Amino acid sequence: MMSLLSNCTSGGCGAKIGPGELSKVLSGMPVFGDPNLLVGFDASDDAAVYQIDSDTAIVSTVDFFSPMVNDARSFGRIAAANALSDVYSMGGTPLFALNLVCYPESMELDALGEILAGGAEKIQEAGAVLCGGHSIYDKEPKYGLAVTGRLNPNRIWRNNTPAPGDQLILTKPLGIGIVMAALRGEMADEQAVQAAISSMQRLNKYAAEKMHSFPISACTDITGFGLLAHAREMAGEATSLVLYSSELPYIPQAYTYAGDYLITAAAQRNRNHMQGFVELGDTPFALQELMLDPQTSGGLFLSAPKSCAQELLSAIQEVEPQARIVGEVLLPQKLPILLR
Amino acid sequence: MTNIDCIGQVCPIPVIRAKKALEGMGEAGGVVSIIVDNDIARQNLQKMATGLGHQSEYVQKEKGIIEVTIVAGEGCAVDSCATGEDSGLVVAIGRNTMGEGSQELGQILIKGFIYALKELVPPPTHILFFNSGSYLTSSNSNSLEDLRALEAAGTVILTCGTCTNYYEITEKLGVGEIANMYGIVTAMAGAKRLINI
Amino acid sequence: MSYILTFANTHAAIFAEKALLQAGYPVGVMPLPSGIKAGCGIALRVTDHISSNTLLKENNIVVSAVYQASANLQGTVYNEVVL
Numbered sequence: 050m051m052s053l054l055s056n057c058t059s060g061g062c063g064a065k066i067g068p069g070e071l072s073k074v075l076s077g078m079p080v081f082g083d084p085n086l087l088v089g090f091d092a093s094d095d096a097a098v099y100q101i102d103s104d105t106a107i108v109s110t111v112d113f114f115s116p117m118v119n120d121a122r123s124f125g126r127i128a129a130a131n132a133l134s135d136v137y138s139m140g141g142t143p144l145f146a147l148n149l150v151c152y153p154e155s156m157e158l159d160a161l162g163e164i165l166a167g168g169a170e171k172i173q174e175a176g177a178v179l180c181g182g183h184s185i186y187d188k189e190p191k192y193g194l195a196v197t198g199r200l201n202p203n204r205i206w207r208n209n210t211p212a213p214g215d216q217l218i219l220t221k222p223l224g225i226g227i228v229m230a231a232l233r234g235e236m237a238d239e240q241a242v243q244a245a246i247s248s249m250q251r252l253n254k255y256a257a258e259k260m261h262s263f264p265i266s267a268c269t270d271i272t273g274f275g276l277l278a279h280a281r282e283m284a285g286e287a288t289s290l291v292l293y294s295s296e297l298p299y300i301p302q303a304y305t306y307a308g309d310y311l312i313t314a315a316a317q318r319n320r321n322h323m324q325g326f327v328e329l330g331d332t333p334f335a336l337q338e339l340m341l342d343p344q345t346s347g348g349l350f351l352s353a354p355k356s357c358a359q360e361l362l363s364a365i366q367e368v369e370p371q372a373r374i375v376g377e378v379l380l381p382q383k384l385p386i387l388l389r
Numbered sequence: 390m391t392n393i394d395c396i397g398q399v400c401p402i403p404v405i406r407a408k409k410a411l412e413g414m415g416e417a418g419g420v421v422s423i424i425v426d427n428d429i430a431r432q433n434l435q436k437m438a439t440g441l442g443h444q445s446e447y448v449q450k451e452k453g454i455i456e457v458t459i460v461a462g463e464g465c466a467v468d469s470c471a472t473g474e475d476s477g478l479v480v481a482i483g484r485n486t487m488g489e490g491s492q493e494l495g496q497i498l499i500k501g502f503i504y505a506l507k508e509l510v511p512p513p514t515h516i517l518f519f520n521s522g523s524y525l526t527s528s529n530s531n532s533l534e535d536l537r538a539l540e541a542a543g544t545v546i547l548t549c550g551t552c553t554n555y556y557e558i559t560e561k562l563g564v565g566e567i568a569n570m571y572g573i574v575t576a577m578a579g580a581k582r583l584i585n586i
Numbered sequence: 587m588s589y590i591l592t593f594a595n596t597h598a599a600i601f602a603e604k605a606l607l608q609a610g611y612p613v614g615v616m617p618l619p620s621g622i623k624a625g626c627g628i629a630l631r632v633t634d635h636i637s638s639n640t641l642l643k644e645n646n647i648v649v650s651a652v653y654q655a656s657a658n659l660q661g662t663v664y665n666e667v668v669l
Binding site for chain 1: 400405432477512544
């Protein structure tokens with residue numbers, strides 16, 4: 050069977066158009082002024098939120114990419130989990146999803162069947178329904194979902210509203226992009242790849258469910274732009290975030306691979322984009338790379354009051370054992386992101 | 390001088406190939422020239438070269454091609470990548486007790502053992518359960534939380550289907566998957582290191 | 587489960603786990619963490635240390651000490667809890 054990866058360039062969230070290039074393009078777009086649009090793309094939040102009535106809002110998001118793993122079923126699961134994640138990170142519940150498929154004419158259809166089966170598994174696990182989709186021929190396979198969910202408009206978890214004094218929690222380990230790069234270079238350890246796949250396939254549903262009983266001031270999910278870019282988005286204009294580099298959870302082998310320069314092009318783009326917003330200082334090179342590493346179907350990055358952060362962490366750790374408190378929120382400092 | 394053509398190749402391939410060439414030069418040093426088709430690859434190559442203590446420079450050629458030259462000085466031998474010395478561990482648990490003697494002591498010991506496995510970095514590649522060990526992956530096992538954490542960290546957890554069938558607990562599998570003897574043998578034979586409980 | 591119960595000897599630990607399981611309390615087994623001293627090398631993790639301790643007292647099982655585990659910048663820290 051032809052390998053899924055054979056005609057793919059950089060799959061997964063490593064394929065995202067760089068944040069700098071993207072914002073240049075988006076800055077020229079017209080501004081839409083509908084008061085029901087509670088969250089649009091002006092604040093680069095995870096998904097769009099549109100109010101229907103006083104206690105219902107719709108969340109809408111779309112995500113798709115080309116394969117980063119050879120197993121078709123895993124790829125389907127990962128792409129679906131990745132798309133569903135944005136609904137969870139806004140505090141919403143997925144309702145239904147539509148498939149987005151690109152597939153080479155020359156490739157066997159069995160693999161496509163497996164991809165779609167993987168996606169359907171995750172949609173079902175999320176308690177949502179699959180209700181159709183769209184597919185076209187393309188020289189490279191791609192898969193993802195357009196997801197619609199519901200949200201209480203009074204309980205939106207925005208991504209740039211942390212409060213000074215809050216602590217920051219990251220629910221999944223970093224290093225996904227690095228491990229996938231090592232896999233492309235045929236230098237990845239089997240266990241590291243399993244750890245990465247296991248993380249990418251996991252829905253953020255379970256962590257989000259734990260979070261609903263706590264006051265969450267801000268939440269986002271980590272994507273191909275890497276932890277630092279999302280931290281900067283979260284800091285916004287009104288706060289600075291401190292990250293404790295020694296507290297970051299990561300796949301252990303990824304640290305070694307990063308030190309051996311088994312890194313991605315996307316990480317370098319992310320690094321360029323972060324110039325001037327963070328002082329990397331004498332943070333070890335491998336940790337810097339982990340913080341810039343593009344994540345696919347990454348974990349939730351959230352801020353919560355210090356008074357309940359430890360209890361919230363323990364609750365999350367029941368479903369995400371590698372979750373950690375990775376930093377805190379301060380009043381604005383010289384730079385939006387500080388590393389300690 | 391070694392010339393490497395990385396046109397059309399995606400990171401980390403150019404860096405890996407350049408690094409291999411530098412390692413091949415050993416103590417004598419030398420020059421490696423790599424051509425790439427995007428500036429990000431150029432940045433990553435220079436990042437690697439600087440990190441390893443080498444000089445590097447680049448020239449923009451036509452049609453977006455960039456030629457990066459890395460000079461490895463004498464005595465600048467490059468260490469090859471650390472191989473995964475500490476992974477490839479497979480743990481085979483053939484009973485729900487650890488050691489021989491007291492049954493109840495053995496039962497509590499194996500639970501502590503599974504907890505301690507969870508703290509290993511990196512975690513085992515596989516944990517295999519068979520005979521009375523299959524009780525440990527069943528829905529009423531007190532080690533489920535720890536085994537699920539291991540699964541989340543990437544450990545593959547397999548329980549022998551013949552055994553779950555014998556004990557009539559197949560439907561109650563609480564973590565990982567059912568495997569047959571071939572799956573179990575393959576995991577054991579491919580292990581770098583095997584722990585047998 | 588962030589409370590740790592320690593025991594003077596292994597028999598106590600074994601009886602304690604049995605009693606808690608029989609009563610339906612969530613309990614996990616772990617090797618005694620290196621930061622804590624106790625007679626027995628097996629410790630139990632529980633969610634509710636107060637009701638767990640009460641149940642064990644009713645069963646005449648002696649708990650040596652109770653600790654609360656919390657993750658901080660240096661790793662997990664165990665602080666003794668006085669009942």
